[in-house]
Amino acid sequence: MNEPWAAASEEDERLRVLALASAGLGEIEVLKYALDQAVADLGALSGMVHWSGAPASSGEPRLVVATGLPPAELREWGEIREVIVQALRDGAPVCASAILRVRREKRDEKRDGAVTPPAVTMTAVPLPGRDAPIGVLSVLSLGSGRPTGRQRAFLASLADWLALRLARSSADSDTRRPWWHAADSHLRQALKATRIGSWDWNILTGELYWDEPALTVLGIDPGTAPHNTDSWVSLIHPEDHPRVMIATEEALRTRGLYDVEYRACRPDGTMGWVQERGHLVFDDAGEPVRMIGTVWDTTESRAARESVSRALRYMSDAFLAVDRDWRVTFVNLDAERLLGVIDPYGQVLWDLPAGKLPDLQAASRRAAAERVPVGLEVQWPIDQRWYQVRLVPVPDGLTLYLADVTEKRLRDAEREAAERAAAERAAWIQELTRAFGDAVTACDLVRVIAERVLPSFGAAGLAILTVDHGCLHVAGAFNYPPDILRRLENQPLPERSALSDALRSRAPLFVTSKTDYPDGPDLDASVILPLLVPGQYTGCCVISFDRPRRFSSEDRAALTAVCGLVSQALARARLYDMERTRVQELERLQAWLRESLDRERRFTTDASHELRTPLAGLRAQLEEAQLHPDETDLDELLEHALGDVDRLQDITSDLLLLARLGADLSAAPEKVDLARLVETEVSRRGRDRHPVRLRLEPGVVIDAVPRQLGRVLTNLLDNAQRHAEHGVEVGLRRSGGSAELSVTDDGLGVPETEREHIFERFARLDTARSRGAGGTGLGLAIARDIVRAHRGTLHVECPPTSGARFVLRLPLTDPG
Template structure:
């Protein structure tokens, strides 16, 4: 409607705005209106608009559709260009009629509150308005048919009824136009689809006998248009003679049942070429139920058949089994290899459900993977075992498709057997490697041997007990384990009591005596036990068989590993061979530990026999430590010494013979004896003592090299009164002493200079250094085993030692040395470690209890005015 026929509302007129919002909120209504406006019905609608104006006697009539806006689709008395125009819903009185879903009767627009202020009303262009909503078949208000007069006038009930009837006709015309358009679109799309698919159609009139084919079907059967006679005989003439009876029966069955018809058959052209055709149809009946015609369609499947035959030939020639299943899990194809692998013919399988033909596949890896493939649409690949009668392993690949599932499979039983053997061999090797690592890395091989049951169970047996022979010849169980956690307490109790209840004829005792494995039935072992807890516990554990395997050393049996198996389990030969290998390694480790202990005890005995207890001079506390290397072969080179010279001076010595064996220990003993002999006879200073030792080594042809530091503590009466002591020391290629001052600081002694090693040049001159120490200071001499590491240099080790001494400065001397060893070597030095330390207690107070008793030789003078400290 133009400006003279519309009732455009201002944005702030509540009635019009509310009506517009209500219409916009109804989305189904909006979509229905939008659908109708897309189809052409303008001629009929224009006539309806003219008829409305004439019948109610109004100069203007308008038909509008309302979706998100008002669209004028036809009218009478409208200015040019109005039809097809769009205006907002807020500016039209038609929105009120549509929102209220009832006729809007306005006799006097000037008296209508919602229109009185509109410019068109004020200008006199609109005096009266009558609008009727357009309601479609779904009940949606899609538009309004309205008439307008320039002056006020009354509208009769007849006017309203007339407009209602015309509105209904307009809606019907709009819906018919939409249906026509949609039908044409569907028909066009159907035709295009038929053409694209190459489908031909047929219509066989059963009453007249006339057979109607379209051009494509005529061509499909090899006829020229003028050759086709339009009878069923023309159809029969082209169907292959072998297929004709079957096709005829299918047609007759469809006619008899008034149902569907489906057949695939060959068509033979006049030149002899054969084509495959797939046909589908349906028989129609009249109101009395009599068959009247057969309608259907057909298409050429020759290419599909050829492709299918090629696929079939490929599948039949495949060395892998193949079968396909439909969506109901029924077999639809089985190739020759699948027949062989499954032991069933395709005639037996096709049409049968998988789960019925192979019931063991239910709730197995087969069902789990097949259903997962169908559910997710993703191919799966897996190995699975099917029990008897197939009793084999299979490698399967399954591809889902809309038709069902395609499965390719190979029998891999032999491959799995080889793989299992290889895996078992790898597991055995891994077990042996783990056993070797456990035994080699253990400080105590007996403890490591006690851990064997946890390694061999369940790899080799269901449970295990390990026994070792103590030095006194008595067997002792050191380890046990069971594969089942709930049985471990029973095994522990059985291991605690079985040896006391076991006679000399028991497998374990026989294995210890003979050094050979002894295998026995579980019942026989139980019967050998005396009545009591051991027999009851073994009955509860219920082993079917057991084997006692000796742990053999080089010349003796050092223990037994007893393996047990549950009922129904027979150990394999390779498992027994592996168990014997484990036992041999454990026996060798125990024997090595025995020999190691003997060698270490011998070396340490020699070493310690050469290291004597230090003296305890007045107000000087001396402490020593010796820690052999973790490896027995490295014992022997380091030594310490502390003694008093004839004049009463205290002398400390630290040394290290080059080499790490018992020969080095013997050489160390010679050097130590020579040095202390020279020092205790001559009363010489440190430098002279080292020079004399060098000369003696040359005369005695002691062909070794050694390092040493000798320190002597001296004090005059004046120094005694001042509370200081002098340390005079000489160094033959050894690490310098460290001094912990009374304030806790550690003296670096950076000015020291180490002379040549002992044994290099007997004429070498030995230098001496002197340092003055406050009473309360501590002096530490040590060998390089304390600070040396394979992964760090000596400077880093010295830094660690100085830091430790600073932190430990206030501790008792014995505690200080123990803590230093713990922090720097943690009880496992890579080389021998020797320490000797002296703490100079203040002399103006009694000797502290920590220093222990005052012990000096009787021949040493006790004159406190002596120029040397004792």
């Protein structure tokens, strides 16, 4: 008994769960639920709730709810009454031992024989009121063991919570009525038409008088008089009993108005709602001695009010009402959820989660002050959803209607996003159209698509293919696998492929993954845009992705629009490329004609220059022989004449060869093994003054005209033989992607300042030889022109020792 009875902190969570579970229950259900909790916690045999007898009855505590043992047995048990009276009198918990006494039938007593009644422990906890306990909660446990400190603490906390819950239920019943009453003018008219009875209650004696209308309303037979408070209490529905008693005690305590509505259980078995209202009459000492009031039937109006209440409580939108002090007076189910508390009645609205919304608070105060409806949208802190709040002032406060507009806002946001995306897409198409208009070549078109289209869709590569005579041709590509492009070039269009399906359907084809066309290119996803320009060409623009891709309706619409733009742009680009090719061909032909004319002029000039000297010498010799025939040696004359004729023949042949190098377009190159060519050309030379040493790497193959390349080697060897002192060396090797052929002599060499001059026509070094020493002066010029025609180079170097080295480089057929 020395352990504290205050509610322990560990019981707070249990009481919170208790409040959640009992939400929406009536008073009797709440009492029963609380008793079940107490009996279960103590492992007790039975539980009871007694209501205080004063001032509404004969003074005896009245058993309201019982669990476990039959109520009839408990009412006749005197020891229970003593403990209950003590708890009410002292206003403190009582724990006492007793002997369980149960009525038995005589046959049971004979059969059972002498049986020792079991011992029990009764624990009673008062239900606190403002001035005195309003009742007692008690439990009976088998045995003499007393409850632990934790159990007693729980019983005390449970009693406090139960008293507060019953008091709030009574206050709520009285508070909500004005809202229901004001909701419908028909209710007020029905109330005025109701027949009203009068009653008079003698507080000191308990006698109660009802007039005839009152007896009719309550369904009491006038012949049952006299009546007292017990007669009245027996009429009150058990669930309404606590609330009515609290209202009675409150009127006596505060000396205020008595006003309560309850269900009357009439003696004839019917039940209806009645409203009672009364005021106190005081004696000379100021103590209340009587209460006089009225009573009327409110069954119909109550049904109407409950209908309105149910409509409000279960309406799809949240609805709540506050008074002038911003205290909640009514909430429906949805509003109760939004307020975030189980029982918000009487609490200040701004102390709840709604207080986190300054815009809502400001709008509510403005609506209350200006008496005009106000609307706004807020994001509620409980569920983070958006609500349209309608604030409507009423005479006693403010009503708030909350409609969930989250989905509407989402739809509006989606619509705005779609409109914004459409506008951006239109601007993008317009800019793309302008860019395509500026693209004049296929390369420009590929660049525009790569820069402006591929990034917009996260694409990886691009290939533009055309179909000519049933075969595919790559018109342009960007970041596309080269092996795929090589496979596609000049290949027949397959009958069953993504390309043929797109061309056949004349609509874009969206390939979401490589499994859609397993026989096609090994790409994760692609878009095939058919390019169709009637009378010109057909083809496809292939946009590829490096991962599987799902295409939205917006993507498909945009790519379909791109398809038409690319078709027209490619048509213009092809026309431009065709015209540019024609222009380039004309320019090349014009350049060739100019070069031919220049070559003809050079030939004429060279021929007139180089042929004039041997012809003049030959003429002089012949004229001298004609003038002095006796002094002329015929054999010597013929020998000199034949030498000049040979020289004229060599010069004429070299000039003709130079002319043919620029004009002969029919010579077709072929694969030439340079080592074999060198060996063949050297073996044909039988009259060289100096030996020729060969250092050749085998397997060096180039594309060339063998006859022309043989002339180059012959000219280089002739030049080396003229300038060598002891020998000539010919070398051949691979150098990177080129074949390197060198002809080296051990002569005096070529000064660095003259190394380009010697390749000019009829160029001779002062130290080289005279005109009579042989050579036309065209050999090196012919060699360089032939090498250039084969996309190679020819230059002269100084070897490490002495002499000159002529180096010829030509591209290999297979650089690998």
